[in-house]
Amino acid sequence: MQETGKNDLIVFDVEAVAKVPGPDALANLYDFANTLDVRHFTHHGVPHRQDDELTSAQALAVWMVQRKLARPDAKITPAMFEAALALRASLRDYLQHDPAKRRSKSATGALNAAIASFLLRAELGNEAAAALRPVRDDALSGLSVVAAELYDGARDGSLDRLKMCAADECRRVFFDRSKPATRRWCMSNLCGNRVKTRAYRERQRVVRICEA
Numbered sequence: 001m002q003e004t005g006k007n008d009l010i011v012f013d014v015e016a017v018a019k020v021p022g023p024d025a026l027a028n029l030y031d032f033a034n035t036l037d038v039r040h041f042t043h044h045g046v047p048h049r050q051d052d053e054l055t056s057a058q059a060l061a062v063w064m065v066q067r068k069l070a071r072p073d074a075k076i077t078p079a080m081f082e083a084a085l086a087l088r089a090s091l092r093d094y095l096q097h098d099p100a101k102r103r104s105k106s107a108t109g110a111l112n113a114a115i116a117s118f119l120l121r122a123e124l125g126n127e128a129a130a131a132l133r134p135v136r137d138d139a140l141s142g143l144s145v146v147a148a149e150l151y152d153g154a155r156d157g158s159l160d161r162l163k164m165c166a167a168d169e170c171r172r173v174f175f176d177r178s179k180p181a182t183r184r185w186c187m188s189n190l191c192g193n194r195v196k197t198r199a200y201r202e203r204q205r206v207v208r209i210c211e212a
C-alpha cells in the first residue's frame, strides 16, 4: 500500500501486497482485529489487563494515522466510528470460525455487510500494473485496506491461516505458520497448555466423582 503525493488518496498496490509472504500482507487486518484485546487469563500470577485501542472516534483516528491510513488532520465522525466498529466486530466473528467452515453464509454474512461500507475499485495503468482504490474519499477511506487484505488473503489462501485463539479467555487473532495449518492456539505453550491442563483436571474430577 502507498499514498499518492498529489491528492493523498490511499492506493493499494495489489502486486506489492502479493509479493510479501506471511502475515505482512495481512498486517493491517491482523492489527485491526487485535485492537480489541479480551484476554483475561493470569500468567505467572499476573492477571492480563483487557484493552481496547478504539475507544473513541479520536482513538481510531490516532490508530489510522500511526499506520499511514489517514492524514494527521483526519476527522472521524460518529457514523464513521460506528462503521469501523461494525467492521471489527464482524471481522472477529468471522475469524473465530474454523477455516473449513468459513464458506457458509452464516460465517460471511455479517462481514460482507460490513465491508460493503468499504468498497474498492480497480485501477489500471498506475505505477503498479493494477491498484485497488477505496471508493470512499472521506477520513475513513484508509480503513478500506482491511477489505483489500481480506480480498487478497481469500484469493491466495493466506486468510485461512489467520485464526482466533480457541482459548475462551484469550481470543487473540494469530497467524498460523505451522506447515499443516492446524494450530488452534496463539501460543501452544500458554493457551494450549492452559486448556489441556483444565481438561485434564476436569477428567480427573469426573473420575473421582464416578469412583466415589
Ligand SMILES: [Zn+2]
Binding pocket: 165, 166, 167, 170, 171, 172, 185, 186, 187, 191
Ligand atoms: Zn491464546
